[in-house]
Amino acid sequence: MxxxxxxxxxxxxxxFIGDAEQKATGISPASIKGALRFWWRALNWGRFRKEASSDQKALQVLHQQEGDLFGSAAEKNPRQSRFAVRVKADNIPAPKDDWPKSQSDSGYLGMGLWQSGKKEKGNFQAARQYLSEGINFTVEIIIHPSLSKDSVQSLKDTIVIFGLLGGLGSRTRRAFGSVALLTLDQNSCRLDSVQCYKDAVIDVLAHYDLPDTALPYTAFSKNSVIKINPEGQSTARNAHANLGALFKRHRGQPSGLRGPGKRVFGMPYSGGGKKEKDARRASPLFMHIHQIKEKYHAVTTSFPAVFHYDKALEKVDYHLVSSFSDNFKEVPIHED
Structure with a gap:
């Protein structure tokens, strides 16, 4: 077996997770595997870089081992995944499309999710469907016998960190589709306090090398900053709205942040120049809402890395990312 x-x-x-027609019908194995691939890469960069003479060499080894584990469609060396994924979710209710509202604090974090435009003008966009909060689902990872014990453990660590910091679907970096790990191999992973949450994150990252050099992609390093709001809210939507209001005060119209200063939060962005308008860079700021007992807490993670390979766009202030949540409590992921 x-x-x-x-x-x-x-x-x-x-x-906000959709099928080929953008209908929120369920959670696919492909979406789970894609999320696990991202967090596996984030966890393992330090290990590959420590053993390599350069970033380029480390990236080559990482891509090789990533392909061995997750599979690869590369023409020269296609490979099958060393594990299969099954997703089980019973009694998923009908999807909804009534949240967030366009002028709300949560709406500030989810622009484009609501209905907009007009059919007669040819710019109509229907509201995106979502799966409601509170739905439980089970992920089964069927391991190929050839996978080493170290690789299996790394996969388990990835499953855990995904369930502490991650999510699924559109706008996961803005805390939509946040997920929480409830059990792993029938062992409870429910958390009783903010300190338990911090300890759980620290316990995973303690087994991984965290470099203090510039990173070529989004990954954990000694410069990563993870923070959690010690003040929980009674509902996940309230916690999300509070996070949106905080971000709006820090980056939006009420703030004094203008022009290139906004670049660090991702491109393109409103108020940027022509280069920023044409460029693409995902935000290095990850937001997440986590349930701890009966309360819901906002979590932010800043992932400093090489921002852009165009010299005209690479200069950014990562302090603006981590300082957005200065009132939160930092998770000490490494010793000074």
């Missing part, structure tokens, strides 16, 4: 890793998750904030 193959080894099976079984993880149960809960959707904490509405999840």
């Amino acid at each position: 193959p080894e099976i890793i079984k993880a149960e998750y809960r959707i904490v904030t509405p999840m």
Whole structure:
């Protein structure tokens, strides 16, 4: 019998996940594998870089091992994944499309999710559907016998960190579709306090090398900053709205931040120049809502890395990213 890793998750904030027709019909194995691939890369960069003579060499080894584990469609060396994914979710209610509202604080974090435009003008966009918060789903990872124990453990760590900081669907970096790990191989992963949450994050990252050099992509390093709001809210949507209001005061119209200063939060952006308008750079700021007992807490993670390979766009102030949540409590992920 193959080894099976079984993880149960809960959707904490509405999840804008869609099929080929953008209908929120369920959670696919492909979406789970894509999320795990991202967090595996984030966890493992330090290990590959430590053993390589340069970033380029480390990236080559990383891509090789990533392809061995997750599979690769590369023409020269296509490979099958060393594990299969099954997703089980019973009694998923009908999807909704009534949140967030355009002028709300949560709406500030989710521009483009609501209905806009007019059919007669040819710019109509229907509201995106979402799966409601509170839905539990189970992920089963069926391990190929050839996978090493170290690789299996790394996969388990990825499953955990995904369930502490991550999410699924559109706008996950803005805390839509946040998920929380409930059980792993029938062991409870429910958290009783903010300190338990911090300890859980620290416990995973303690087994990984965190470099203090510039990173070529989004990954954990000694410069990463993880913070959690010690003040929980009664509902996930309230926690999300509070996070949106805080971000709006820091980056939006009420703030004094203008022009190139906004670049660090991702491109393109309103108020940028022609280069910023044409460029693409995902935000290095990840937002997440986590349930701890009966309360919902906002979490932010800043991932400093090489911002852009165009010299005219590479200069940014990463302090603007981490300082946005100065009133939160930092998770000490490394020793000074």
